[in-house]
Amino acid sequence: MKLPNHWQNFIKIFQKKFNSEIVSDSIRVFQDEEAIKERFTTHQFETYLPYYIPVADDSGGQVAVISKNDEDKKVYLTSYGTLEEKYFKILDRDLLHWMQRKFPFDNEDKQENELTAEQQVAFESENKRLIEQIGQFPSLLNFWNQTYSIENLCLPENFPVVDQLLAFQDGYAFNTIASKSLIGEKEGDFKESWLVIASNYFADPFFIDFNDSEENFPVYFAFHGAGKWKPIKVADNIDTFQNVLRTIFELRYDKNGLLSLLTEFSISGNEFWDEVYQNVLEMPEMAEEEQNEMISDSDWQEAEVYITDIGPNKMKIVSLLKAKYRLSGAEALQMSKEARILYHKGPKKWIHSSVKELENLGAQVAIVIL
Template structure:
């Protein structure tokens, strides 16, 4: 099974933010291809929804799915009991944004809408027009050519792909789910002359105003989800902003340098730089960070749990094997007679649950760490 690239990006960020596969008490996020494949096979997606992949469920009957087409990043939901494309509802525009909204399963009630041929042609026309427009400004092209994705500080992490620059404006200038423009002239509206040039983890945009090309594009920031757009000027020019990002990126592991450098940017009381400064203050020192990274890498290393002796509660172990492997009673009983039984395979951080479950029944277990590729 080939998973879309946007799922790979999502799961890497998810695993940094959460230490459990169950989040917000009920949402079960499927974190590897093995688990996804198990759901795909168990619920016969190949028969009913061959073009879609299950990525999470609500620990009940509802399941979130994505298309296996990389060009469609939307998150849809349906129920395990129906699995009919015509019954899809849209949860969110993409997995990252859904995560930022805390994985709601009841946020949207919009029926799935597909672009008509006319709408698609219009979208491509507008995209070409925007590409031609930004190509006139070398400073913009330079900014994207030398980007600095900086994690965990509220700074830019996501940048547009030039070939599809219009799609990056989704959620700001327009809403692709509801197929409507979000541009307006009232205070708090997203303005027609604005262009989002980057966003951070929280989907907060960094943007320019084409009307300020003569000033070499001052950079603005706004908090997403506030109900209105309130621009905060974060740099006097796009070149100046890039220089700031470069210094932060090159010294991202030097907390003392960042503390001193960012303190200067907060003197004017800039709300955005004060938030970045606070994020730096909360950073661990380098030794702690290195140890945390080692722990993180170790936690997500693949491991296997084997039963080497089923112990006194034979039938309870048989029952577990029957459930895990979806075996008949006779097949599970036969498996229980093996000298070494694979019980679990997955990230090391989650094996303890399996080990405790087995050892509480009196079984003897063995943990095997798999070699890193």
């Protein structure tokens, strides 16, 4: 059974936060594939709900399920006795948000995460405006074109898809479920000029302030759920932050190397870098052979290469798309007009030739590690 990627991300965070599978007194969260398979088989999901998997249940026969399709991240409520889609109720927009709300098993007094047609038009218009705004700043686009997802150290793990940038601000600048803005001018409020550029496994945001554009965007961090946003400056500018993340990523299995690198940050008394340093202290030490083995294994991680700007050699890119997807000239030309074009998918080890091929033609690319 292949479990969705968003469940994999959720369970890693859950296991960091909770020492027991029982939460909120009576909610049992299934923590591995074996536990999910057991419920899937026992309650005949294959017969009644083959495209969904159970992720948690309560003591009264209710069960929370998610779709096997990674595009649908909603958490649905049903019962073991009525395993039919028509009886579904939406519990939450995704597993992480459901966890933040402490796993409620009812959807009373909660608006479903669905926008009206009018709201959808307004949302898309605001998203377009935001994309046009960040398009003026190459350093921001470069940051997202080469990201480094670093697990377990309080560092960025999640990054926005640029053409869906506004959606990534949900939970910070606004709340979709409550249909309200979270922006304010009081101390501790989320400011209108802030933009979340990444988040870690606890949904703590890394953000920039558009008012700092002349300084090439210092990067700030804040702890989520503290009641107030308290910005902590973590890098003098976004290029420096990206370079630091690159170095940490390259050293991610080398505990001594990381401690040496992070010493200069932690002695400054910076609350964020102190947290990162403490997380590294808790890492197990690995021999060089083990480090090389871990790096080798990560080379086989699935990755995608996207064309985000076809650049000056438009017809050469069109020819590549035509050959790759076996399209007609007109179809390839139409594909080249898309804002984000999937060009290659496969093990990270083998994507470099595709990236080089595109960059040699002047195209801009984004690499997404799956």
